[in-house]
Amino acid sequence: MSDQFVFQPDTAENRELEANVCPKSWINPVPSGRYNLVVVGAGTAGLVCAAGAASLGARVALVERLALGGDCLNVGCVPSKALIRASRAVFDARHSGGFGVVGGDALLADFAAALQRMRRLRAGISRHDSALRFRDELGVDVYLGQGTFTAPDTLQVEGAALHFAKAALCTGARAAIPPVPGLEEAGCLTNETVFSLTSLPARLAVIGSGPVGCELAQAFARFGSKVTLVERGSGILGREDRDAAAILETAFRREGIELELGAKLVRAWSSGSEKRLLLERDGVGFEIAVDAILVGAGRAPNTEGLGLEAAGVEYDKSGVKVNDYLQTTNRRIYAAGDICSGYKFTHVADAQARIVIENSLFPGRRKNSSLTVPWCTYTDPEVAHVGMYQADALARGLKVETLTIPFGDVDRAVLDGESEGFARVHLKKGSDVILGATIVARHAGEMIGEVALAINAGLGLSAIGRTIHPYPTQAESLRKLADSYNRGRLTPRVKKLMGAWLRWQRE
Numbered sequence: 109m110s111d112q113f114v115f116q117p118d119t120a121e122n123r124e125l126e127a128n129v130c131p132k133s134w135i136n137p138v139p140s141g142r143y144n145l146v147v148v149g150a151g152t153a154g155l156v157c158a159a160g161a162a163s164l165g166a167r168v169a170l171v172e173r174l175a176l177g178g179d180c181l182n183v184g185c186v187p188s189k190a191l192i193r194a195s196r197a198v199f200d201a202r203h204s205g206g207f208g209v210v211g212g213d214a215l216l217a218d219f220a221a222a223l224q225r226m227r228r229l230r231a232g233i234s235r236h237d238s239a240l241r242f243r244d245e246l247g248v249d250v251y252l253g254q255g256t257f258t259a260p261d262t263l264q265v266e267g268a269a270l271h272f273a274k275a276a277l278c279t280g281a282r283a284a285i286p287p288v289p290g291l292e293e294a295g296c297l298t299n300e301t302v303f304s305l306t307s308l309p310a311r312l313a314v315i316g317s318g319p320v321g322c323e324l325a326q327a328f329a330r331f332g333s334k335v336t337l338v339e340r341g342s343g344i345l346g347r348e349d350r351d352a353a354a355i356l357e358t359a360f361r362r363e364g365i366e367l368e369l370g371a372k373l374v375r376a377w378s379s380g381s382e383k384r385l386l387l388e389r390d391g392v393g394f395e396i397a398v399d400a401i402l403v404g405a406g407r408a409p410n411t412e413g414l415g416l417e418a419a420g421v422e423y424d425k426s427g428v429k430v431n432d433y434l435q436t437t438n439r440r441i442y443a444a445g446d447i448c449s450g451y452k453f454t455h456v457a458d459a460q461a462r463i464v465i466e467n468s469l470f471p472g473r474r475k476n477s478s479l480t481v482p483w484c485t486y487t488d489p490e491v492a493h494v495g496m497y498q499a500d501a502l503a504r505g506l507k508v509e510t511l512t513i514p515f516g517d518v519d520r521a522v523l524d525g526e527s528e529g530f531a532r533v534h535l536k537k538g539s540d541v542i543l544g545a546t547i548v549a550r551h552a553g554e555m556i557g558e559v560a561l562a563i564n565a566g567l568g569l570s571a572i573g574r575t576i577h578p579y580p581t582q583a584e585s586l587r588k589l590a591d592s593y594n595r596g597r598l599t600p601r602v603k604k605l606m607g608a609w610l611r612w613q614r615e
């Protein structure tokens with residue numbers, strides 16, 4: 109989050125949230141003696157570091173300048189997934205004619221009600237991250253204020269000097285605003301402000317088609333905004349499997365989202381109550397007019413104002429530099445989460461925080477590179493991935509065998525009316541070793557964990573094949589991938605031998 113952040117609108121739910129994660133009457137403790145661990149930033153990475161270290165008996169200080177819970181709770185995963193769920197309910201109700209639901213065509217969507225539901229759920233979830241809980245139940249010294257290093261072993265917050273044996277830098281990232289003339293002046297929403305809206309923009313331009321842009325473009329379109337998704341690359345979700353992205357592009361177009369791909373944003377300006385964008389594709393300029401602009405064009409690390417120079421911590425525009433043990437260039441200071449990670453996900457922030465606890469407080473040598481990282485973009489259908497893409501494997505000189513099961517071949521997906529998508533696995537050629545997998549399905553995120561488990565535990569695809577999956581489930585697609593692998597092993601020679609054996613049995 110940026111230091112401009114405030115919770116809006118002023119509602120009972122938001123006041124409950126504020127009371128939990130940034131209580132106005134909070135009195136910082138008075139530091140006495142050295143801390144085992146000073147944690148800067150109380151997003152997922154910082155909260156997990158602080159709670160874990162304190163539960164092991166360490167003296168811990170947790171410093172947060174805005175709101176405990178960070179992006180995930182306040183302006184990221186939690187509000188976005190609540191909104192996405194509501195938009196899915198609207199979409200399903202509208203498109204359930206085939207299931208025998210009558211009247212969907214005439215249905216109205218209530219965006220304000222969906223936002224209120226989001227605020228209520230977010231406030232409820234915020235209890236886990238509350239300052240009081242961290243202080244009274246977990247025994248952590250919670251300081252509210254901007255943390256700034258003044259020496260390699262000292263952090264200053266609100267005039268207090270916190271001395272530490274070790275520190276964990278968990279200050280996260282914020283939306284990066286592309287340096288496009290007029291964009292900031294015209295006014296644009298980011299993940300910090302979009303969940304504070306109280307009414308639906310009739311026309312919305314979404315800049316960037318990464319996870320933020322794709323998830324929110326579809327959610328707003330389903331509530332009834334006329335959405336234009338602007339992406340400078342040639343396709344949406346540029347990092348994902350291209351067949352996966354193509355399925356999503358088709359779904360987006362079908363739902364009325366305008367895709368402006370390969371489009372450069374040249375200039376933005378306000379014109380009366382509307383905002384105008386000048387785009388350029390193949391050297392040809394064209395304008396679009398909208399009521400609001402949402403930017404989801406990548407993240408910028410929160411390195412400013414931290415006194416990193418005084419602490420001897422090196423950083424660049426992608427964040428704080430760490431080694432494989434998540435140690436910065438100051439050996440006392442470790443880092444976890446978006447501030448240092450190429451993978452900017454809550455579950456990675458959590459996993460890295462656990463590494464930091466082990467490596468900083470104890471003689472642990474756990475490596476960041478040992479993590480198997482799955483992820484999922486919560487569009488409809490969802491796109492989930494773990495491990496390598498085919499191109500990664502080929503670039504490493506590995507020979508790859510790719511197997512794909514379309515969900516049209518999976519009974520449960522057909523019965524659910526969710527047959528658009530596939531489960532795909534990349535194997536090390538000549539073996540069942542899983543290099544990576546992509547699943548495109550309505551609940552792909554719920555299925556990718558099984559493949560992540562197999563990779564993490566060193567189990568091959570055959571182990572998934574030997575595992576009975578309940579029928580009918582969409583997860584059966586993974587077992588079907590294993591069947592497909594086994595069929596491929598049936599070489600003409602093996603087939604001939606088996607035929608001979610069976611002939612002999614009949615004699």
Ligand SMILES: Cc1cc2nc3c(=O)[nH]c(=O)nc-3n(C[C@H](O)[C@H](O)[C@H](O)COP(=O)(O)OP(=O)(O)OC[C@H]3O[C@@H](n4cnc5c(N)ncnc54)[C@H](O)[C@@H]3O)c2cc1C
Pocket residue numbers: 109148149150151152153154171172173174175176177178179180181183184185186188189253254255256278279280281299320410413414444445446447452453454455456457486
């Ligand atoms: C719209 C959106 C949706 C997302 N959805 C998902 C999802 O579904 N699944 C998923 O895995 N990930 C998702 N993410 C990514 C996820 O939110 C981040 O990866 C995660 O929050 C990173 O946690 P963190 O602790 O590293 O940083 P943050 O959550 O950014 O926390 C850093 C904290 O440090 C504080 N801070 C910064 N500087 C200082 C300072 N000098 N002193 C004191 N405090 C400071 C900040 O105020 C902040 O509270 C989403 C992100 C966005 C934007």
Ligand SMILES: NC(=O)c1ccc[n+]([C@@H]2O[C@H](COP(=O)([O-])OP(=O)(O)OC[C@H]3O[C@@H](n4cnc5c(N)ncnc54)[C@H](O)[C@@H]3O)[C@@H](O)[C@H]2O)c1
Pocket residue numbers: 286288315316317318319320321323338339340341345346371372373404405406407451452453483484485486
């Ligand atoms: N479901 C999830 O787990 C989830 C959801 C949301 C965000 N996140 C995390 O947040 C991070 C940030 O997400 P994001 O979507 O903001 O960033 P991103 O880097 O993933 O995607 C940004 C996209 O914006 C495009 N872009 C950048 N500048 C542009 C411009 N001027 N004009 C047009 N297009 C432009 C890029 O080409 C890219 O496709 C992600 O890397 C992800 O780790 C995760």
